Amino acid sequence: MARLAQTAQTGPLRVAVIAESPQVRASLQALAESSPAIAFAGGAVDAAALADRLAGAAIDVLVIDLEPSASDSPPPPFDVGFAPSAFVLLTDEPDLDWVLDVLPGDAVAILPRNAPQAEIVASIEATAAGLCVLARDVFGRVLGARKPLRQSASDAPFYALTSREIEVLAMLAEGLGNKEIARQLDISDNTVKFHLSSIFGKLGATNRTEAVMLGMRRGFVMV
Structure with missing residues (x-):
């Protein structure tokens, strides 16, 4: 919740x-x-x-x-x-x-x-x-397929992101807020919130910065 x-x-x-x-x-x-x-x-x-x-x-x-x-x-x-x-x-x-x-x-x-x-x-x-x-x-x-790709160093599985979740994560990496992400993707703020909850859950992140760092480490975000 x-x-x-x-x-x-x-x-x-x-x-x-x-x-x-x-x-x-x-x-x-x-x-x-x-x-x-x-x-x-x-x-x-x-x-x-x-x-x-x-x-x-x-x-x-x-x-x-x-x-x-x-x-x-x-x-x-x-x-x-x-x-x-x-x-x-x-x-x-x-x-x-x-x-x-x-x-x-x-x-x-x-x-x-x-x-x-x-x-x-x-x-x-x-x-x-x-x-x-x-x-x-x-x-x-709602979160989509949850099959683990591989094991992390701590043996905790992480899960594949959908293409839309990767788009949202890339925008997080650019420092965009929820409203700007919603505007660029032409979706509602509620939808952005649900995508963020999914991303955090799949990556095991507790905040936006950690999600971006884990996304970069796992190849979902390119720099």
């Missing part, structure tokens, strides 16, 4: 749901209503319908169920009048770049659609607290 800015929360978390399936909406509503820490604010088939239903009411976390048939293209833009800064995305295809680009919030949880109810509730609470959450099986797909 990556911690972001945390704001004080008083009372139950107001949670809204977007899901194409009425059964899924009903299930998520029942889940929200069964948790004393959550207040169900409303549900709808898409963002526009939810905006009408909420009528400007504020929510803390938006839970989105993304069916496979809907994963070929992004959902409609979110109405800034109701979109929160925290999202829980339920999807079986979390490795698509647009998934991160279309979410305007900074705190995001990505879980499989069949995630246990306890995990969904925990992720709602975590994102409301400013955390980013990836389920264990989703984590592997």
Whole structure:
């Protein structure tokens, strides 16, 4: 989990749901209503319908169920009048770049659609607290192939970077910040953050400078 800015929360978390399936909406509503820490604010088939239903009411976390048939293209833009800064995305295809680009919030949880109810509730609470959450099986797909190339001197494996991660790492070596990297690659700040988390994890780095040094040592960055 990556911690972001945390704001004080008083009372139950107001949670809204977007899901194409009425059964899924009903299930998520029942889940929200069964948790004393959550207040169900409303549900709808898409963002526009939810905006009408909420009528400007504020929510803390938006839970989105993304069916496979809907994963070929992004959902409609979110109405800034109701979109929160925290999202829980339920999807079986979390490795698509647009998934991160279309979410305007900074705190995001990505879980499989069949995630246990306890995990969904925990992720709602975590994102409301400013955390980013990836389920264990989703984590592997977001980071890509994790087959070790060779052993380091300490016998700890390191893993191949994707071509996009190598681009991001090269820009780190040039001293660019997240916003400049996002602008040059035409991706969102959220996507840059996820790429950086992947790079740090694969290289075993704890900060940007160490990531660049390890990238140079392992041939991912040329000088």
